[in-house]
Structures are given as C-alpha cells and as structure tokens.
C-alpha cells in the first residue's frame with residue numbers, strides 16, 4: 632500500500648520508513664518544519680534544522696520521496712502559545728498531546744490522504760490492533776518507551792488510518808540494530824529530548840518570554856491564606872510538588888511535610904498543605920476521547936471500572952470513571968492522589984487505552 636511516514640530525522644521514524652519499504656510498501660516520507668531553525672540550534676530535539684537534513688538523508692538512502700512541510704505557524708499557535716497560556720492559567724500542560732492532535736494527526740494526516748495514501752505511520756511506541764469493537768490502542772512491548780499516555784486523544788478514525796510499527800519492538804537497542812543493518816545515517820543519533828521545542832530543561836525561559844507574569848514572584852500560602860513564604864513564579868510549580876518551597880519544609884522539621892495543593896493563577900499564589908490531608912479522590916476531565924463503546928445517541932453513558940494514569944510516568948491507580956455532559960467525565964479514585972489541571976488522565980484496561988481527558992479541578 633501507499634503509506635506516508637512521519638519522519639522526524641530521528642532513529643525511530645527512520646527505521647519505520649525502512650521497515651515499511653522492506654515490506655514492499657510504497658513509502659513517502661514527510662517532515663514537518665516546526666519552528667525557526669535560526670533559533671533552534673539545539674541538538675537532540677525532534678524538530679531542529681539538522682533533523683530535516685537527517686530525514687532527507689535517510690529518505691535518499693532508502694530511495695523514497697521526501698517532503699518538508701512548513702508547519703511553523705500552526706505549531707506556534709496550537710502548541711507553543713497554548714503551552715504558555717496553560718501555565719498562565721496555573722496548569723501543567725502536556726504539549727506533545729497538542730502537537731499530535733493539532734499538527735501531526737491533523738495537517739500531516741490530511742496530507743497523507745491528499746497524496747492517496749492508505750495509511751500514515753509514525754515512530755511512536757504504542758501498539759494498535761484489531762479487536763472485537765474495532766481498532767484498539769495498547770501499550771507497547773517496550774514499556775520503558777511507552778507513549779500511549781501521550782496518544783490518548785487519538786480518535787478511532789485517526790487510529791484506523793495510523794500505523795505504529797515500533798510498538799512490537801523489544802527495546803531501543805533492537806531499533807538501533809535495525810537502523811545499523813539498513814545502513815541508515817542516523818543509527819547512532821542520540822534520542823530526542825522530552826519537549827522538542829525547549830532546550831534541555833529550560834522551558835521556563837520560553838514561558839517567561841511569552842507570558843512573563845507566570846515567572847513573577849508571589850506568596851506561598853496555606854489553605855487559610857496565611858503567608859508562609861515566597862515563590863519565584865507559578866510556572867515553576869505543579870500540584871503535589873514539595874521542592875522549591877524555600878524553608879517551609881525545613882522550618883517545620885519534625886512537623887508535617889508540605890506540598891503544593893493549588894496554583895491560584897489570578898492571585899499569583901501557591902497554596903500548600905500537608906501531604907496526607909491534601910490528596911483528592913474526585914475530579915473532572917474535559918475534552919474526553921473515548922476508544923471504547925460506541926457512544927452513539929441513545930446509548931447509556933459509559934461508566935467504567937478501570938486503571939487511570941495521571942502523569943506521563945506514574946503508576947496506574949484504580950478508579951471509577953463516569954461519562955458526563957459535554958465531553959466530560961468524573962473520576963473517582965479508590966485512594967487519594969494529586970492530579971494537576973492541564974495534565975492528562977488516561978484510562979487503561981491492562982495494556983489497552985480506553986480513552987482519556989484533561990484534568991480540571993474547578994467546579995464547572
């Protein structure tokens with residue numbers, strides 16, 4: 632079949648292109664130019680200028696056509712700006728979900744269809760296979776590389792069209808070995824970093840440029856509003872954090888350890904509370920995407936007993952999840968946890984992704 636491969640210039644998607652070519656498919660490579668390469672001098676990021684050249688070199692080596700698509704404006708609006716705005720609301724954003732939905736699985740997927748492709752493949756580590764109800768999404772074999780949490784918003788229609796050949800790979804070494812065997816020029820290239828558009832760990836600089844108020848100092852208060860100390864910008868904090876609280880925790884040596892329980896963005900305040908008393912068992916999800924049940928009009932709303940994962944690298948917790956109005960859901964955890972608004976809550980049944988949504992802690 633004719634298949635478009637989303638090529639980042641990294642090892643993973645290069646191997647995907649090679650594997651599909653070897654299987655006899657008509658492979659077309661496409662790389663998104665996601666931001667200004669004049670400013671993007673970092674290495675190891677998925678979208679720096681160097682990576683476009685790498686993707687082209689791999690395509691040449693494989694003898695496949697390769698397109699470069701200017702998605703800079705789209706990426707800036709739907710990923711980078713929203714990332715900063717989310718911090719300004721006191722949230723902890725997940726930009727990779729916005730990128731998958733707002734760029735890769737929209738613009739690029741549309742281009743694949745326009746080119747007459749029957750599928751689009753990426754180097755994401757996730758498995759997709761046919762089940763009784765239709766196509767299912769599962770965690771990959773290599774759980775260390777699991778990207779299913781970042782892909783929860785993939786719709787059933789998108790999933791139908793997508794392919795993730797690396798989901799069955801045992802580990803990254805095996806992927807590199809394939810790259811080596813195929814003679815791909817990127818076989819030894821370092822892995823990309825967590826957030827492609829920020830240099831190593833300094834998302835704060837970017838957020839400060841776009842929304843300076845999120846890095847202004849403010850008060851750290853307890854639940855009653857009593858001032859306990861000062862912070863250096865709400866964008867540096869997330870719910871459940873106990874670092875960066877100054878001497879609040881050392882002062883109370885012998886006392887109860889404090890952690891962030893709420894980020895009050897309008898008042899620029901960080902609210903803290905004792906760990907054991909501040910967890911919550913109930914919260915809401917917005918923008919739900921369901922990959923289970925048909926959800927047609929007239930069907931009963933979904934109520935699931937399942938596992939939920941509240942952060943990218945966190946253990947699964949047991950919960951009830953009840954579908955509610957307007958694409959929302961209510962989560963009721965067995966044990967208290969510290970969900971952060973803006974993060975994803977992904978629903979699992981063993982390895983299968985049942986759906987997910989974004990955490991909201993406000994009452995609405």
Ligand SMILES: Nc1ncnc2c1ncn2[C@@H]1O[C@H](COP(=O)(O)OP(=O)(O)OP(=O)(O)O)[C@@H](O)[C@H]1O
Nearest residue numbers: 637638639641642643644662663677753754755823
């Ligand atoms: N700039 C881009 N253009 C086209 N596709 C991309 C781009 N960046 C990422 N992708 C696609 O999304 C997948 C997952 O991206 P991610 O940033 O997680 O990269 P990765 O897991 O390090 O993979 P790789 O080794 O291919 O960079 C990639 O394997 C690729 O298929």
